């Protein structure tokens with residue numbers, strides 16, 4: 001399978017500039033600096049690259065929205081906050097092949113006209129801060145950063161800014177607040193960062209993987225990149241797989257592989273651990289809808305489901321999910337969906353910034369109810385109440401964290417209502433054993 | 449609390465990474481330094497010191513310090529075990545790891561052992577879900593935890609302090 005990002009990631013010494021360069025590193029930068037900045041944006045547009053941070057917004061289009069008023073600096077900010085449960089792909093990329101991100105940052109900064117670019121990295125990745133700073137230092141010593149890069153006349157500096165523990169700072173406007181030295185409260189939009197971002201200047205915020213993907217795009221051309229994958233899912237995608245599988249880890253896939261192959265083939269997850277059966281999966285990070293095995297492997301129409309943006313969301317929220325951040329969480333037959341959903345509700349309550357009442361109050365309320373159901377103190381009416389609360393959070397908040405908190409609860413009830421009811425009806429037994437597989441892996445009745 | 453000359457150089461390097469007049473941006477990284485120098489937590493004195501270094505009102509620093517979970521606003525032990533408890537770690541047995549640490553050190557979540565050596569915290573996803581169960585200890589992660597690994601970690605912390 002084609003690998004554009006992680007091909008060399010496990011090579012001895014690739015963390016250092018010398019080995020990175022021996023393996024073709026910084027050639028894209030040399031090529032890019034001979035191009036006009038707008039032509040780079042054009043290549044990115046043609047490539048069909050979509051943001052890898054979760055929303056999947058076309059990157060070239062985002063870049064073309066950047067306002068360019070005279071005498072005002074513009075900024076590129078890399079989002080390395082990576083805090084969505086189930087997601088650990090950016091960490092892998094930065095830890096093993098940091099120069100790929102640095103090279104992508106320099107090319108993107110050149111395309112956007114950013115002379116000062118920032119990497120906002122979650123504070124817990126403290127050792128990666130050191131790895132990145134070292135890579136930046138090496139790049140500087142070799143003339144890839146600083147003044148007049150490789151004689152092009154372009155000046156650029158990159159700075160690493162560690163956060164301090166707050167999932168909400170992954171939301172791009174909260175990230176900018178945090179980078180300005182404030183609490184991570186998301187801003188009301190508009191204005192969008194492309195017009196008023198960091199210190200009120202036009203700003204592009206992109207995910208680590210998105211920025212890294214610019215390197216192969218420049219190397220091979222946007223048109224060639226667009227040939228990989230299928231439909232509007234072009235190029236390769238990093239998936240971090242975890243849960244009850246034989247081979248948890250970070251995998252680079254081209255988006256033509258089926259979900260079934262991804263889970264069961266030895267090249268990827270290697271099947272469900274301990275010979276157990278697949279029960280459910282959250283395919284794109286904790287915020288996206290959980291799917292029972294039968295809807296995960298096949299769509300409601302009975303077609304094979306693939307690991308790409310369109311196929312994962314086939315059926316909408318009724319019977320589909322989302323690619324999200326690529327955090328692939330697998331649950332086997334022994335797992336309790338109620339308990340898992342409760343830990344996520346706890347997470348969102350803890351991470352809500354508290355600015356909007358539906359999110360602040362709703363996340364806490366959902367957590368309390370889920371805890372009751374999980375510990376055998378729930379009532380049947382609680383299930384409908386949960387449904388009601390989540391529906392009142394969704395769409396009624398300043399930032400999408402509210403939706404992100406509502407969706408996992410909604411999907412769990414939608415697909416696993418019998419498991420919730422079993423907890424309520426069997427308060428004692430549910431404390432001793434889990435509900436099990438039920439019929440979640442059985443073939444679906446086809447919808448015509 | 450005051451920074452050594454070496455730390456002051458670091459502070460100045462941090463301030464220089466933001467445009468002129470935007471030194472407020474350095475709050476987060478400078479608070480990390482202050483916490484390190486101040487024995488793992490931020491006292492009011494430490495926060496006031498950071499405010500003076502960055503020419504900010506103390507309230508601007510308090511506001512920030514209370515928002516982010518990595519800042520400890522109370523004294524902590526020499527070693528902090530921050531065990532991840534979110535879904536993906538839960539399904540790989542983080543409950544058992546937390547229960548074992550509690551029992552072994554005889555402390556609850558958020559508490560510190562009487563000898564001031566260990567603090568236990570339950571935290572949210574740290575981006576190590578594929579290597580679960582796991583915890584953060586200072587600048588590093590300890591992954592694929594088992595009861596035996598916890599024994600070894602505690603042992604080695606204790607032996608380093610004998």
Ligand SMILES: Cc1cc2nc3c(=O)[nH]c(=O)nc-3n(C[C@H](O)[C@H](O)[C@H](O)COP(=O)(O)O)c2cc1C
Pocket residue numbers: 050051052053054055056057059079080081082083084167168169170171172173205206207208210211399400401404
């Ligand atoms: C609550 C919340 C958390 C987010 N966390 C991250 C994150 O950790 N990393 C990331 O790249 N994007 C995250 N995003 C998405 C960003 O807001 C933004 O869309 C993204 O960084 C844009 O980059 P992209 O277009 O390259 O994906 C988050 C969004 C929300 C609402």
Ligand code: SF4
Pocket residue numbers: 168185186351352353354355356357359360397398399400401402
């Ligand atoms: S939705 Fe939640 S996290 Fe987002 S701004 Fe509102 S309260 Fe804050």
Ligand code: FES
Pocket residue numbers: 085086087532533534535536537538572573574575576577580582
């Ligand atoms: S859930 Fe524990 S590290 Fe992600």
